[in-house]
Amino acid sequence: MRKLIVSAPLALAPLFVALGCSGGGPAKAPPAAARAAPAAAATKAEPPPAPLPPPEPAAVQRAVHALNRLGYGPRPGEAEAVARAGVDAWVARQLEPASIDDRAFEARLARLSIPSLSMSTAELQEHYPRPKAAKKAAAMAALGAGGAAVADEPKMKPAAIVQELAAQKLLRAVASERQLQEVLVDFWFNHFNVFAEKDKVRWYVTSYERDVIRPRIFGRFRDLLGATARSPAMLVYLDNYRSVAEGAAGRGKARGLNENYARELLELHTLGVDGGYTQDDVRAVARAFTGWTVERPDGDAVFAFRPRAHDREPKAVLGAMIYAGGEADGERVLDVVAAHPSTARFVAKKLARRFVADEPPPELVERLADAFAESDGRLAAVYAELFRSPEFWAEGARGAKTKTPFEFAASALRALGASYDGGPGLVRRVEQLGEPLYRCQPPTGFADTADAWVNAGALINRLNFGLDAAGGRLPGVAFDRARLAGEGPAADAGALVDRVAGSLLSAPASGPTRATIVEALGRRAAGHADEEPAATHPLLPQALGLVLGSPEFQKR
């Protein structure tokens, strides 16, 4: 989160050596070209120098692909800028987010002053209390104050925590320069999904994303796994905080083992459902984690180990014997499962599915699993292998993934060059598209394949979203429509459509899409003369909406 910002050009040179970047390698990405990339990104406010020759179309296509996969899609003109500066250089910088100057975005996020984002869990519980707790506190204050004015600040509703967190997620996806970081935060949160509406998770989820997931996505898998295992969000979401050894001394109600976390740890976080574990393993893992719980759940909610709740007997997990008989039992289980070959394959396949194709090429999955195993689960090494693989760059992989609702919404705003004010309206619109952020109930997280997202109702919702976006009817979203139409008059409807498609798709529209929009403009463009500026064309919003709703914009 609060990483030191290194100026981009300094960090770049060693990086190329370390990564041996794909597609032509370091030779094609000399330092001079590399320096142009941050310049293009960082100097938007300054007047552009003399116009540069247009970049190679093939390079632009690679840039569009990179922006669509490592990020949430190109903004107007961004694909050209990336192509000019070198696609491989851009990819390399994305793999080293600290090398990207994101101060402009961070400053903007700070200016929006969304209160919950920087609060600790204890502060969240205080400022966004349960309605009952808030009432009680107010009553106590009124009683105890003995007439003295208690001018406490008004309390926020707990539901606002998740809404603000979702707004933050949208803001980052739309405007952060560290695009891969944001995609990976989404990926790993989803991998280690928690449901914000279960019990007290709502108060823990901000810290879960910010302090548990975000700082570890480029590190070792084992560290990320361990941090989730100890997080109050996961301990509560999958019930482990209440799981105690069979027969342990309990107060009041009967207490005992709960298998929930143990099973999902094996099935969803590490080995995968066919990874080769049994019901006995589930049971043994659950026993190993007894006593892992949450202290002060209504306050700062920190991890705690309760020796009296722990099952001290030896356990056999996936053939390994665990004798320690204490807090270390759980850590030992995490060591065993993180190092298991099924985990390497499971994580590899999931990454390949996210970044390459719904059914990723098996050879690629195998290589990524090898990279995972050989690097002792260093995730940066796996990403690097992925982004230099021919499968990632293959023609057939381009535009092959269907956007999830969140990806669709974020990419639409980026394509429009829009800004978003962090308000709740847009969050609700994304929920309507079918992806209620931080509120995916099952531990699988949201699906990452097209079949889950392509259906009649979802499609109509997307078309509505696109029309509303283009018409300026999305709450809290602003953009310069005229800029998307280009300077001066367009020669005819076809020329206008080409400009709009160029801005939004960073590529020409398909034949049918182009013909359809040209026809729509022709039918209803009464009163607009071709010599008038395209920016004032009465059907410009409709044209933009049709492009955002087009089949090609649903893909990435």
Place this chain on the structure above:
Amino acid sequence: MVNRRSFLNLSGAAGLSLLGTRLAFGQAKGPAAPARPRALVVVVQRGALDGLSAVVPYAEPAYYDARPNLAIAPPGKGDESALKLDARFGLHPALAALKPLFDGGKLAVVHAAGSPDPTRSHFDAQDYVESGTPGVKATADGWLNRALAARAAGGGAPLRAVALQPSMPRILFGPVPAVAFASMGEFRLKGKAAESDAAARSFAEMYDEAVDRSLRETAGGAFEASKRLQALRAGAEGPANGAAYPATPLGRRLREVAQLLRADVGLEVAVTDCGGWDTHAGQGNARGQLATRLRDFGNSLAAFATDLGERLGEVCLISATEFGRTVRENGTGGTDHGHGSVMFVLGGGVRGRKVYARWGKGLDAANLHEGRDLPATTDHRDVFAEALRAQFKLGSVAAVFPGYEPKPERRLGLFG
């Protein structure tokens, strides 16, 4: 799939007024009403419903031994006791709304039902319920879609197969076009009529030639179905017969299913789901977390039956969950993933007022699946297959459930 021409035809004035006429007559009985397809409605309870709480084996001492905190008292022990169905089983008190339907012969219970596959993974088990091929992960389509494909007399209505949920469920994947939407109100292009019609036409043209096949086919069905629904909404009526649906997602969805059925849009299968059944902790007994879910479920189904009135005779609703929960309560006031659970079968032609259960030695330790769970002595597919024969007159279910052989000795006789 739907091509541009059929979309344009349908959107024309003639198409709409024709539809309006049919709608107007839809409520009337008699020769003017067109022949209606019999319909099958499936409600998937995701998360693994505790069948032993929903339909309580109150005659089993082992049940009370295993669940000191969660058990429901036997019938006749006050407000919080089970509602007697027969000498062995009673309904959870939160399902009281279903009791009159059971007593009236419209509702049957199938107990100890589940999958022959022993997985305790929610996701695999739900997949098997929907693919209809337990243990086989490679199946690409869902059994309900295959059933439509196998149905000789099936119509081509754009609303033939509908899922009332935000995403298309696995059970409806397949060659027969199906549409999924979260609610009828959301399922249309917004804006002034002229603008949204123009946009709809443009989108229909674009998607008609989309390279991506699933987008192309989905869109074709979407525009046509949306048009139909808009016409339907114009003449929208509230629930009939004073039916009072709970203000919950399930209540709202079943209300819309009933509305589609009453409007004669050619609906043959409808699917929806409801969650919240994964009660690992704090499950409760006659009151609490699970009771709240059950009350919503029971009240929604009861309202659906009331709403449909006589028409319930043409409809069959089946509920299914991926697996049941451990017989023994766990250490956190809940139950963990188990095996057999319970299904409800409601509607026309159902031989209700009966709990169908191959119960054997019930909850005796020696009888339990893997020593801990209620066994699944009735395959989900036994129930589905009987419903398909009864509702859709399917002679054989071989194409619907590949690898499954309905054995005469396993026949429940749920219909007839």
